[in-house]
Amino acid sequence: KGRGIFHNNDKTFLIWVNEEDHMRIISMQEGSDVGAVLDRLIRGVKGIEKRVPFSRDERLGWLTFCPTNLGSTVRASVHIKLPKMSARKDFNEICEKLNLQVRGIHGEHSESEGGVYDISNKARLGLSEYQAVKQMYDGVKKLIEMEKKEK
Incomplete structure (x- = not known):
């Protein structure tokens, strides 16, 4: 009861209501323009905040149902x-050192499909929104460099 997904016409901005958290806001697109994805997310969140207040703790940050x-x-x-x-064999260890989390493309506990992985920043607590995105960006950039050097 009371669950849903709302999205724009292009399906590049989505809001999941009452899934793992009360609200999950997603901005996505194909390609490598992280700036456009982040800009869309910021504009969307600001629009939502005008109507729906979010709870924030000075020490813990934004309060969510899921502690992670x-x-x-x-x-x-x-x-x-x-x-x-x-x-x-040390792929996961390398990602760990880069503060990255590796998942299959269908979410937590799923396997890679066709060698494609979902790679994200590992930390959320203690980082600003910008630092979280930068952690992912820098780590993935390093993985790409390492991939090109592998034989």
Whole structure:
């Protein structure tokens, strides 16, 4: 009861209501223009905040139902194919050192499909929204560099 997904015509901005959290706000698109995705997200959140107040704690950040989302609540992710890097036994360890979380493309506890992974920033608590996105961006950039050097 009371669950739903609302989206724009292009399906690049979505709001999931009463899924894992009370509200999950998603901005996405194909390609590598992280700035456009972030800009759309910021504009959307500001529009929602005009009508729906969000709860924020000075120490914990934005309050959510799911404890792993406390803090900035930002989970910035990309779907990326890394066939050489993902074949390495230490792939997950490398991602851990880069503060990245690796998932299959169908969410937590799913496997990679066709060698494509969902890679995101690991931390949310103690980071600003910008720092969370930058953590993902810098880590993925490093993985791409490593992928190109792999034999």
